[in-house]
Amino acid sequence: MIMPAGLNSIAARIAIAIVLAITLGLLAAIGLGLAANYYGYGQAKDDSARTHVMISRSNFTVISSRGNAMMLSGxxxxxxxxxxSAPQxxxxxxVAGVAEPDMQVSLDVPAQPYAVRAVDENLDRLRQLVQIQLETMSPPISVSARRVPVDDRRNDGLDHSDLTSSGTAVIEAALWDGRRITFTIADYPMGSGNGLILLLISIALVAGLVSIWTARHLAAPIREFSNAAERLGTDLTAPPLVVRGPQELRATIRAVNxxxxxxxxxxxxxxxxxxxxxxxxRAPLARLRLxxxxxxxxxxxxxxFxxxxxxxxxxESTLAFAQDDARQEPRTLVDLGVLVGDVCEDVEDTGGKVSYSEGRGIDVRCRPALVRRAVANLIDNAVKYGxxxxxxIVQDINRVVITVDDDGPGIPPxxxxxxxxPFYRREPARDPGRAGVGLGLSIARTVAREHGGDVTLKNRDSGGLSALLELPTL
Known part of the structure; x- marks a missing residue:
């Protein structure tokens, strides 16, 4: 996805994700509210109990005349x-003129033996709002509220077809002349803060989904960059990294490339x-020989001579190594056990004493010619000086170690x-009968480190030296 330069930074993407999450959360809450009101109050006799969407230049509001305590109390x-204020x-x-299907009004109806439920916070809040709006009247009017179970029926001539067990509410206002006005509200929401809870749940759910998507979207190029950078540390011939992701990551990828x-x-x-x-x-050496x-x-x-x-x-040794390196041999998947076995056979053919604990099926992605040269150098040293x-060969979870042991005098720590x-030779190695040029171990370590491994030496407890060539298997 191509984005404008100013919006393609990590900070901008996170900010966009937050705004998008809140917006989608609000839309989800509105949609759930509309659906709940539609299916919950769809049986109302007219549109008075339906949800209304009010839109202005500065506000967007979803209002249910039945569930909105402020509107209903008014x-x-x-x-x-x-x-x-009217004559008796x-x-x-x-009262007969203001009655509505969603709120039935009766005047001076005799009290009935209701099985009254405990008044919840939502209904009590409605009662308090009505009481507050009637405080200026003199003499004062007291307001009470209760819930009525659906099993109770009143023989007061009112239509109770809309009463439900979950939300039938009764608001009573006692006038100063002793008469009582009763408001019966079917399906009035129970509990408190249902809309706020719905809103918070919607925002949290949508924000969580958007955050997960954003995190995965941001992490994908970073993960690819991490893997490619690690591969670059062991293979300089790897193709350049693909430039993608936020601006900061793109700049980093370009710098790495x-x-x-x-x-x-x-x-x-x-x-x-x-x-x-x-x-x-070679030319001056040839003249010196002449x-x-x-x-x-x-x-x-x-x-x-x-x-x-x-x-x-x-x-010759330097030229051979330079030529091997200059060829830029591609990395291929090889059976390391077979490769090491071939090197041991070549050394035996030249009269060297070699024993090999054969192992097959150990696949390693490497440059075969260079690895063969490194293994041959270690074996040659062991044969020559040990x-x-x-x-x-010992295989671990993510690495393989080629161990070359000898019975020589070892090397001081x-x-x-x-x-x-390069070109370092210990004094005992300067015996003309087994002279070397001091590049064998240097080349072996260079090859191993180029592949992400290493070469180390350690003296054996029983005498002799162990050379360990470690290579990654991944």
Whole structure:
């Protein structure tokens, strides 16, 4: 949904939701009131008991002449005043003229043995309103009220077909001459504040539904942004985030997309630089090798050849890693157990001592060539410096750990982080018979962290070293 820029902020959306909730709540209350009045009073003999909708420039009101205490009390007070101020000879004719189907009026009807119900607050409020409007009359007129059950019938000639057990009310006004005016109101609402309660319930219900819809509508793009941002932390090749949602979220998504583009460009530049440097170093190394051939001292010549081989190994290793990274291999779902098994077989074919606790059916979404290289580096280190490798895979709820154990001397705890630095080699590793370039662990950790995992080292209690390569399974 396209919204104007000023209305597309989170604050504006919340404000619109609040206004919409209140408006819909009021409309729901009005609709319920209209329906209740229509079905409740639909049997009235004329329109006098129906609900009326009054609309003006500044007000919108739903009024039921039967349920509105203020209007009804005004009608009763006017009738009482008219009867009280008229001569006794004309009082009966006045009462007969003002009688209505929804409010029957009688004058000086003998008292009957009613089973009177307790007067509720709503009816008592009506009585008080009538009493207040008659206070200015002298001598004073007292007003009383009661409820009448439907089972009681009066032989007073009045029509009781509209009386119901739920709301028949009787208002009596005692005149100063001893006569009594009785108002019988059928279906007068019981209880107090029914309209207010209906209004509050309607507003609360509609506001709750609108709030839930608004919260879900606002949370959806935020949830997508959170998932996409987390995926970006482990996969810079992921497509840019779709720009959607409120203004604040759109600005954040654009900033994240810009950051992703800059990181991708930075890594591409870094990879190209490493590849270019490694490639350019081959030419001077080739010249140095040719010049070393001309040295007459065999011992010096051997040492120079050894240094040149080490430098060439560093260059080849750096080029291989740069080329793997530059290919931007897409992530695919692979069986990690099969991948690790293939690496172990390759090491065994070259004479390495490897045992593998085979596991299959462990699916991980990754870049297979890079993960294969990281696992191969850990196994090669274990074979070269620990005399052999024992490989196993342990799967957890949302991660998988490849463990490579060896029986070597281990690494002191204070050096277990330093060995991950590029080109760092511990002194015992400088044995010419098993020389390395110091990139194996660094590459393995880089690959693992790129996938959202890590590589850690720990000494085994029984001796030797354990290398743990952790990858997320999600």
């Amino acid at each position: 009608r009763i007070a006017v009738i009482v005043r008219s009867v009280a 000879s004309k009082q009966q004719s006045i 810009c950051m992703q583009h800059r990181l991708q460009r930075f890594l591409e530049d870094r990879t190209q630089m490493l590849a270019a440097i490694s490639h350019d170093l 010049r070393a051939e001309l040295i007459g001292d065999d011992e010096q010549q051997r040492k120079m 050894s240094d040149l081989e080490a430098m060439n190994a560093m260059i 005399g052999g490798a024992r490989v196993k 204070e050096e277990q982080e330093r060995v991950f630095a």
